Amino acid sequence: MRLFYGVIMQLIGSVPSPYVRRVRIWAQENDCKLELVSLDIFSDQDRPTMASKNPARKIPILVDGDLTLSDSNSILRYLLEKTGQPKLTxxxxxxxxxxxxxxxxxxxxxxxxxxxxxxxxxxxxxxxxxxxxxxxxxxxxxxxxxxxxxxxxxxxxxxxxxxxxxxxxxxxxxxxxxxxxxxxxxxxxxxxxxxxxxxx
Ligand SMILES: N[C@@H](CCC(=O)N[C@@H](CS)C(=O)NCC(=O)O)C(=O)O
Incomplete structure (x- = not known):
């Protein structure tokens, strides 16, 4: 069954971040396609990209079409719901x-x-x-x-x-x-x- 279609979801984050990595590992384990947009969040060059998507200026940030979500906890809840999987107890x-x-x-x-x-x-x-x-x-x-x-x-x-x-x-x-x-x-x-x- 194809669960994800249309525009590929973007995950704005960085490779070292443990919170970003959680979402990436979960996505890979669950055949959920995510495009990683890797930023250096403390650099002058990349910081505005993060800030434009999340006023809290933290990663990870998930962009799915018109929806932008921040915080790994919310992102995971969203992905579980999207894939029809149960919430955490x-x-x-x-x-x-x-x-x-x-x-x-x-x-x-x-x-x-x-x-x-x-x-x-x-x-x-x-x-x-x-x-x-x-x-x-x-x-x-x-x-x-x-x-x-x-x-x-x-x-x-x-x-x-x-x-x-x-x-x-x-x-x-x-x-x-x-x-x-x-x-x-x-x-x-x-x-x-x-x-x-x-x-x-
Ligand atoms: N509760 C957040 C924590 C995210 C978080 O702390 N991310 C760090 C990177 S590992 C960050 O963006 N820090 C930037 C800052 O604190 O200014 C989540 O679960 O996503």
Whole structure:
């Protein structure tokens, strides 16, 4: 059955972004054609393109004909509906929000580092992010075998993108969490993970 026809949807984003990568992997795994418009979102040249599509000035952005959507969570909900697939259950939403919180904290820390702050210094903002990141990684490590997690493709994809981005950017150490290490290695063998690898 041909699910997508007409104009090909565009995904505005960048190759390293873990949020963009989630959508790309999901699309590849679900035979959903997306054209990636790859931007350097902090460059003077590309920033206006992003800003013209999303006042929040964040990626990913999906353009499907007249419809523009931002935020990976909304984009995924839209694509699930479009392909006639069930929504995430509430426990799965909770797990996704938890993965997002860890990812968001890491994005904030990267931006702080790029702004010249010492993110290891004993400051409330950094302490809160570091605590959240550590606690969530530990929580996820012990919930990988939960049925809610295992049965949800998008949760698997989102966690993989988070963990692989952590490794790629050397942002945190999860080597003591053996379930996360094994999951990262195993998911990384999937073709969609290989095809979206930001290292090449
Ligand atoms: N909640 C958003 C987060 C997206 C996000 O943080 N994207 C980053 C790139 S990985 C971004 O655009 N950052 C630009 C900024 O914070 O100014 C989502 O799920 O799409």
């Amino acid at each position: 509430w426990p799965q939403e909770h797990l996704l929000t938890t993965i997002n919180a860890c990812n968001d904290s890491l994005v904030e820390m990267v931006l702080c580092k790029r702004s010249g702050f010492d993110t290891k210094s004993d400051k409330l903002f950094f302490n809160l992010q570091n605590e959240r990141i550590e606690q969530i990684l530990s929580f996820l490590n012990s919930h990988l075998s939960d049925e809610e997690f295992k049965s949800c493709e998008y949760l698997n994809i989102s966690l993989y993108c988070l963990l692989d981005w952590i490794c790629f950017r050397e942002l945190a150490d999860f080597s003591q969490h053996s379930a996360l290490v094994a999951f990262h290695k195993q998911y990384g063998e999937r073709q969609a993970a290989i095809d979206t690898n930001p290292r090449h």
